[in-house]
Amino acid sequence: MSKTEFSGLEEHGLVNLARIHWNLTTPQLYEEAVKRREGLIAHLGPLVVRTGHHTGRSPNDKFIVDTDDVSKDVYWKGDNKAISEENFERLYHRLQAYLQNKEVYVQECYAGADEKHRIKVRVITEYAWHNLFARNMFLREFDLNILESFTPDFTIIDVPRFHAIPEIDGTNSETFIIINFKKRLVLIGGTSYAGEIKKSIFTVMNYLLPKENVLSMHCSANVGSSDDVALFFGLSGTGKTTLSTDPNRYLIGDDEHGWSDEGVFNIEGGCYAKVIRLSKEAEPDIYECTRKFGTILENVTLDSRTRRVNLDDDSLTENTRASYPLSHLPRVVKNSRGGHPKNIIFLTYDAFGVLPPVAKLTFNQAMYHFISGYTAKVAGTERGVKEPKTTFSACFGAPFMVYHPAVYAKLLGEKVKKYNVDCWLINTGLTGGPYGVGTRFKIQHTRNIVNSILDGKLKNVDFVEDDIFGFLVPKNAPDVPEDVLNPRLAWSDKNAYDETKKRLAREFVENIKKFEDDIDEEILKGAPKLVD
Template sequence: MTANTAALSGTGVTTAADIHANLTAPGLYAHALRRGEGRLSADGAFIGVTGVHTGRSVADKFVADDPEATQEIWWGKVNRKLEPAKFDTFTADVRSWLGSQKELFVEDLYAGADPAYRIKVRLVTTNAWHALFARNMFIRPPVEELAGFEPDYVILHAPEMEAKPEHGGRAGSTTLIALSFAKKIIAIAGTSYAGEIKKSIFTVMNWLLPAQGVLPMHCSANVGKAGDTALFFGLSGTGKTTLSSDPERALIGDDEHGWSDKGVFNFEGGCYAKVIKLSQEAEPQIWNASHRFGAVLENVIADERGNLDLDDGSLTENTRSCYPIEFIPNTAPGGMAGLPKNVVMLTADAFGVLPPIAKLTPAQAMYHFLSGYTAKVAGTEKGLGKEPQATFSTCFGAPFLPRHPEVYGKMLAELIGKHGAQVWLVNTGWTGGAYGTGQRMSIKHTRALLRAALDGSLNNAEFATDPFFGLAVPQNVPGVPTEVLNPRASWADKEAYDKTAKHLVSLFEKNFETFASGASEEVKKAALRSVA
């Protein structure tokens, strides 16, 4: 077997091109700079620019309608059907295109820190910096485990190739991200946004693990010195990475995890943090990790000397830093920890009416998990404007759910009930008014509230029930002003608050109609209802 044949085994790609397989960061840096793929920051981070696609192309994601899987897939706007024959045509063209290139980069990686649920992933790409991104994001096997590596799933990454109408994607689009669970192949064409690589494998884990009794979760996780694990659910921009990167607690991971009967494990080996307006004072761990050799920065602006301007969103508000998790000084060994004691659901409330923290009953927890309310932050997905948009993304991760949301909701309910985790709803959005009038919640205050929740002291606080949302809200927390705890008190115009709160309740009510038929009676009773 030739070196090329071994490196491309299982991919279906044949080529006489130079294959750069499993290079380390320095080697990938050298090739990326030689090829003119980007530049270095003054601190040695690699800066890549993704062109027209500065976020995920959600409308261009398709799933092959394989007979073996079709009955279990949640078809609709999230999982668009692609005829198997068209998937085959598309992947054949991607393979041919990759095979025609002068050089390719291959990385063999793991997804899943727990060996019992781990999958092997082989990425084939045309760009060294995308290979470095994947190497940072996934788990890097020891050298001795690379010999004889045979992938479970293959990513065919052709960012400069244009998808064609015969490939079956969205009309008029030259971008296509297609996944087949039967063939275990992901093919990506027409986008250089590296997040597509990461999220394609997250979708795979969301498909595989429920059948094994493991809940896949779009959440960050950390663990305290006493072994108390905490989960932080939330969409991009709600603070998963920021709040889980706590010097007092060991980071398990910042975005994707599994919850088994043994505990929690990271799917990844790196972090993918938003860095627009990143503060060295407020978020020192992420700031330091982003200012060093080995980090990959997406669409971050730097001057001619490579000095970063993290306040500059001229390319996109969705500027990103990707770095190995070991760049964070305090991490959980092996990316694993015990069973969760606290579950935190993060929301960036653009209306500014939700309290900064609330204690949820199990039924309320399921309701808010199925609702998945937050505000989409500008730039996270292609086509969003400059202002956040209120949205509901079920399970705090609808774009990555191949199965029906009720599958994941039922599993979370069972795990919380079995292991007795306390659930909290935390608003990292606005206070004192809606977006444009109020101000973003203070990270300092949010950290104080979370520490009180995670160390157990908040359980002893006095709680009052919010009249609009039915939430148990603490009345006094050391280090947090009382007017911050009561969102209505933070608004100058109380009538405007009442009107806005009623409006948000009506949006919750309308959204829940989608899931009401499959929800338990307890969850239906916990559902928000419009008030006079």
Template structure:
């Protein structure tokens, strides 16, 4: 039977449909249906089963003839024949139509009305609907009348794809068609797939409009000075942008147009493993209240959270509306960025805690997207750090070629004179296992200097291995911390480790060296002759 809540989704059903319920209604259904339980503070706790993170290898893009020449095909965007995609969607639509209950949410992506899209989610679980309601922008009630989605998400976490029929790799399939404007998620309960599928859509749509989509957090100071924070998972992007002295625009996804920066989302999706009330009070408080959704977080029988436990995964998450942060920038829009911060958690312990980048270096490090992961943060990692290069700090979500985004960033930085910084939140005084994690107090002191303009005026020295400009002195930060080599007791070991990382940068640069200008090639990290 047709239902306005399912218009444009291709799903037909006689079952009850609960459309645009608030957190209270969704929580009541989720508890009634046994989808999870409440923490002692009222947050809804869900377990995602086998999948506790994104299924990168199971993401496929329909090879529609209208878009095939513009897509960055490969490991990130795997081809799915249009007829396979259509068959998969049809099977999921039929499966959803046979469920005993469905939940829908009508939401926006993009705080700037000039560049936002309308999204309709259809799902079988109340807690997934609440996740989407937290993460995207919630329209006013009057705006829901006659809501026509630009993109539809069919969310079927219990449906199993069939590689023989659907042309996929496993029983999990995240399929997306830019031409048909449909996203179909099956075989995984990890809610991050919902969020990131729409981020991929925004990364597709906005460059054609002259807007740079970015995997970054953003905040704004008292003088309307906007700062962007790029970084992969575990680098401190959410933590450092949630600054009590600055208003949060958003913690993960933004667009940069000629009128300024705007948040794609209406919520935050924070990693909470080992979350500290003292070091991260805003995120801690937001995660300990009704309306938050906690994924794979451990609690005792009374619901008291154990945020240090990785029983289910290191990738424990808290999802909450952005207004749970006390000092948000209302409206999710602000002006042109004055500072751009690129974060890396260097587990080799050889990069400086902060360095000032030239425009050419900025594009190089943006395309490099470096961090280093260690055992405990991902399955299958050994004792040695593992370098990770994710172009534009978000390769899994880039449907277009990386050079498209890199060129746009370089042009915007040059046009508006933004200062770019590389900040290492990783290790100091030695690699992981020998050195110590960079003090968050030191990192915050360095960022304060960068954002208030004082750091740009100090004297800098050039690092011999990476060609980075390092400040010689910063109030509140020991000199030996500023120069990473001085923090190592064994200087020869530092030199050897630095050379090893340089060679990794060189190898990674080969993948995009042919698509950049001579200035970026000259700024690339390279071994001494």
């Protein structure tokens, strides 16, 4: 069917639309966003927008439709919440009625840089700037002939101004993010936070890729001059984007990847970086991206007269964000693919302040920490989180995982063994005390540690085995003070450190109990030792 002004979306039940804007370019979407008063153009060209009261994801409002084809696959005991087909259809029909006589924007793109494992995605949005977000974050198709006959594998309909009725629709609030695998459809409403768009497709890929024996991963990835790939696992705010955007290495991607028998590939085509208090000196490449045309700055404050942004202002949220295409960065892998990794780094923001800045993990410990996914939810990343809060998020991304965590752990374990990958734990969080007392590790020390891992300089230093967690902590590391490597030395009250560390170890052991019946016993050998 030809994509005329008034046709092409009937297959999604969208009829009587006022106008359909098909695959607009970045300048065109800028013009639409400004004309519709959705955002303002800042000094040097970024588009500054606000997301209203939703300044982070709404995990309690995300659902998977409980259909017969996926019901037995989904791990319902975890973060996944079910909604019935009847409630979905009721909500969908009202959404279709809402969009009549309204303009919509359509962006057609891909998820997955490896053509063998990619899906075609159609993103239909109410806002022009949300369509630009999709254009930034997914992989673009520039061939107009291909776009003319584009048939999506999955479709997102994103309508922030449309709200659910919880009593009728079975949702938890007026906000909803609903994935229907049977209809290959995602509905988003009641929130203007654009991150829901990319994370909904990541959830889709976390269901589809393991069926092809491909590990889907919530991680960033980069590669050095000797083709040595490194993966950085971690939740938002732990440093995936910052540490993988390295001036001496090439970025494959900053957040979502697949690992097939041929190597690692990016799922996305852009970056979605936290920019609160971004430093020009510490993070020059990301900083420059906040000053470029095509970048979307979410909830960053703007001087209305000078049109200059203030990256240090957290008055709207701690979770200020920049969305930009990978092409904005000076050192990226153009095809967004790499070989098999040599190093895997698990990033954690330890709010207790007891974990060392770096530790080498055995295979069992690596699988244990992957299943555990210990970190802290950083302020602003999710709605209602005002300060760092300790949590365990399986696979370092439980809200986006569809299967039982053991499915992803099994795939990771097989690949780590097959390709002889070294695994490390890096704490980018606190030292010297818990939240409110301790201070965050200096970014330069963390960068020096990462460089030493990737250069192979940490493989042959002297290590000491941690008395409780059992991992190996280096006694020294290039350009890192020895007292930084031993967090106990940073605490003024050593007894308080010992007790806090034991308490954290007990939380690890308690958390893993919910998985014990379904994970390999070898993984449990990586558990910390409980000490009276």
